[in-house]
Amino acid sequence: MxxxxxxxxxxxxxxxxxxxxxxxxxxxxxxxxxxxxxxxxxxxxxVTREEFDIQTAVLERTRARLEKLEQQVAALESK
Incomplete structure (x- = not known):
């Protein structure tokens, strides 16, 4: 690009x-x-670079939240 x-x-x-x-x-x-x-x-x-950077940040936050939720589910399943 x-x-x-x-x-x-x-x-x-x-x-x-x-x-x-x-x-x-x-x-x-x-x-x-x-x-x-x-x-x-x-x-x-x-898209503009600014739009791309904004969406990249949103995706990074979403991935972090998903990983945290996956860990919580795994902890609940192991109980």
Missing amino acids: NNIPNPEDLFKQVTQALPTGLFELHKDLEKNLRVGLDSGLRKINV
């Missing part, structure tokens, strides 16, 4: 490649690129 380019970097690379006299085209192209890229990323279910 680390090889997915940052959208801001992609916008800068494409728009900086345009001749400087095409300012209006530059703005229109940047707007269209943002809309298109955002739409494409949503279709392939890409």
Whole structure:
């Protein structure tokens, strides 16, 4: 997943490649690129790093709780 380019970097690379006299085209192209890229990323279910980290933390807490409950069940079964 680390090889997915940052959208801001992609916008800068494409728009900086345009001749400087095409300012209006530059703005229109940047707007269209943002809309298109955002739409494409949503279709392939890409999440932000922040969302990924949040879900990872939730999963870690859930696993810890599950392990604790498994230990409690094993203790009750052994009685």
